[in-house]
Amino acid sequence: MDDYVHLFVAIFLMAGAVVVLLHSATTLTSLSIDSVLGLINDMLFVVIILELLWIMLSYLGRRRFPIASFIIIGIISSIRRILLIEAQSSFHSKAANNFLSRQTIDLLLYVLVVLILVFSYHLLVRTSSGNDAESRQRD
Numbered sequence: 001m002d003d004y005v006h007l008f009v010a011i012f013l014m015a016g017a018v019v020v021l022l023h024s025a026t027t028l029t030s031l032s033i034d035s036v037l038g039l040i041n042d043m044l045f046v047v048i049i050l051e052l053l054w055i056m057l058s059y060l061g062r063r064r065f066p067i068a069s070f071i072i073i074g075i076i077s078s079i080r081r082i083l084l085i086e087a088q089s090s091f092h093s094k095a096a097n098n099f100l101s102r103q104t105i106d107l108l109l110y111v112l113v114v115l116i117l118v119f120s121y122h123l124l125v126r127t128s129s130g131n132d133a134e135s136r137q138r139d
Contacts, residue, residue: 010056017049037087044080048073068128071121078114082107 024042028035055069089103 006056010053013049013053013056017046017053020046020049037084040087041080041084044076044083048076048080051076068121068124071117071124075114075117075121078110078117082110082114085110 020042024039028039051069051073055066055073058066058069085103085107089107
């Protein structure tokens with residue numbers, strides 16, 4: 001029963017990715033800045049959905065929970081947001097660049113999140129490599 005629930009969720013994620021792709025294709029009526037930013041946002045969102053789908057399929061195949069994949073999804077999501085904040089601020093900036101503006105603070109927080117997630121991923125890979133080496137030495 002558990003496999004069927006995971007399969008249903010995987011199908012639902014795939015359908016969601018298709019809907020987002022269709023929606024972004026229909027909303028791209030012109031090559032305005034807002035339309036292109038929306039398209040980039042939608043494409044990066046589809047990448048996140050496909051990463052989640054890959055995690056579901058990996059779990060169904062190996063019965064292991066890949067925490068590294070969730071860290072990668074967090075990195076992709078944060079970078080997606082950084083790109084959108086930067087693109088929107090560069091195209092919609094009417095006032096002089098203020099260092100303590102809302103967009104700058106958001107940007108700095110997302111950069112901090114990316115750095116923390118990359119460091120966590122590095123520690124996870126390094127720790128799992130060490131554990132694999134120890135288990136091979138015992139065998």
